Amino acid sequence: MIVDDEKDIRESVKLILEKHNYKVVTAKDGDDCLEKLKKFKPDLILMDIMMPGTPVKEVAEKIHGPKIAYLSILKRDDAERENMISEDYAGYIQKPFEINQLVNSVNKLVA
């Protein structure tokens, strides 16, 4: 599942991953994500850090089961220092990303 408030990013990531034979669902923010999780059980959630609505950290705490990887324009250490993300997460991909890197990371996380 891709969670990002920017439609273009959602769609780009979805397109890339679908090309690599992943089944992808998108959500436009944290609340939407929680809503959609009622219907879908994804293996991995790729989630932006800065989105309108419920803060990402709170959203992440409500998610049980799927691995969470963050996708952010911020550097990982900055995001950690600003206390914007949950303590345990599976991966961190910085935007803008190289698509091969993204695919590799997702492959690793899902495997």
Next chain:
Amino acid sequence: MGEEELKRFKISLKLKIILGILFISGTLIAIAFPLLFSSFDRAVLDDVREDLDVISFFQKNRIQDEIEKSFERLKGITSRTQLRLSLKNYLELSDSEEKIRISKILGDALLSIKDFRNIHVLDTSGVVLASTDKGLEGKILSQENYFKEGIIKDSFNFDEEKELIYLSGPLIFEDTILGAAVIELSNEKFKEIISNYSMLGETGETILGRRNRDGTISFLFQRRFEIFDSSGNKTYLPGVSMNYALSKQEDFFEEILDYRGVSVVSYTRHIPEVNWGLVVKKNREEAFKPLIDLRSTIFFIFIAVAVLSALLIIFLSNQIFVPIKKITQANKSLGKGDYSVRVKIKSGDELQELGESFNNAAEALGKLDEERKQLDKSKTEFLSITSHELRSPMTPMIAQMQMLKEGYFGKLGKEKEESLDIIYRNTLRLDSLIQDILEISRIEAARLKFNFVLKKVEDVVKQTVDGMNNFLPEKNIQIIANIDKIPEMELDPDRLMQVLINLVNNAKKFSEKNSKIFISAKIKNDMIEFKVQDQGAGISKEGQKRIFEPFYQELKPMSKKYEGTGLGLAICRGIVEAQNGRIWVESETGKGSTFYFTIPLIPVKEIKPIRILFSPQMEIERKILDLFKEFLGPLGEQEFSVLKKEKKLELKNLISYLDELYAKQILSQTKLEVFKKKIKEIMVEKEKEANK
């Protein structure tokens, strides 16, 4: 006021005013004191003179009265008809009856007047015919002065030895002198007058004197003070005042020696009836005691007034200077950027007004400062927000381009691929530019994060070098690191790498193919000094000064090829300076450049904001360089770069450097002073800027 000010102003305003007032009052007192004293002197002298004048006049009168009274008593005897008739009869008839009658008259008179000691009646040849002193009858007293004078006229004779007064006068019957009456009178009355010291204090006395036939002077009656010579005899010096008195001079003597040799004030009188001299005198010491008392009283009053006025001056000056001090201190705080400072002066005068207007000014400044801070914050926020916003679209753009490039949507033709490459490359450049601006906005907002961990410098450099080999591989540049043994220390490896990468990238960009880049690090004082040396084209003098400014690019064909964001070195400067380090470059065109920077052995954890985009630092450096050029001519630029290389551009470093130049006789004394003054002005400006 602090010590600092006392050093700066040799005499404080307070001291000046106190000294001024003391000088004025001292002068007034110096003038007034003698005038005051001389008028006191005159007044006291006049008093003493008047005292003695009155007393001596009074004493003279009493003595004259007494003499007159004595003569009247004598008259009372000599004019008695019975006595004269009896005497006549006796002389003619030698009738013993008459003699008894005479004796009776004399006896009655003696009884009725108690001062009378004896009364005799003598005949013209001096034979005592009758006397109250029976033993004297028949004796011849013709040699006695009182007889000699008394047979002719009423006389007054004083006998010192017998302490008696002889009153004598002729007994006349029908124009014929029958004989003389002699009264021995007690001198008690005179003694009483003379020994009345009631108005004469402790040392005053009245003395009576008489000139003897041989010209010597003798005192009548006992004196108040007796003096004895070495053999125990009463003695006295010739009284000078008495001499004047006996010369019939009636006058005041302000300073004269008396019979004891003591300095006295005296008033002389002459008693013509008996040709006596009368002197009333007093020791000067006692006479002028009021003056001395008055002087010491005045002196003590003066001391008291001086002390009181000194206290008053201090009190008044405090009234003035305490508020001034308050305002001065408040002003200092204001200068240091504390706009919340206010002064409380409730003196109800101009100083309170001054304090109030100061407070108003401080408030206005505070508001301005608040606005400026807000503006600064807005600027930083703007930078931060816009960079984030600017970066967001980059992600899908880059992703889509990569997808195109990777053939997600089918294979592209050669021209399309080349076009896409250009778009992609420039998009990446735009992204890194945005990243750099974001970084700068953090440095400026002191939001640059440092994450200190214990690590070896050597490892960080090695990691950097390893990671660098991917950049511009076609140039085949060898990076050689030479790191001193530096123990593990607290540092932020990411930031250190960021600076090193920027410098090495920079070096690579300007290096020729197959050249070398040297990296070294060594401990220098409490810092580690890093050095990144290349063999590239070098940087011009102007470039060296400005290379750390944002967007500065040397106009060179080489640089066009490898355009960066123009912010890399500015960011390096920001990172290094945030850690209180220094970054600089040494270069010679054609011979390569060497970049230096330092980081502290003990990291700085309180990060201060540093201005990069709108930095006054470069401006200040340029101003200082201009001064160097102005004062040293062609040498200026060289000296400035030496200074900049050796030390941080701080006031004390600059001043000591100028002193060195003076010591080397490069600068003259007068130039040195002007130079220092101008440098101070610039640095003060800088300080103000920094405090904001």
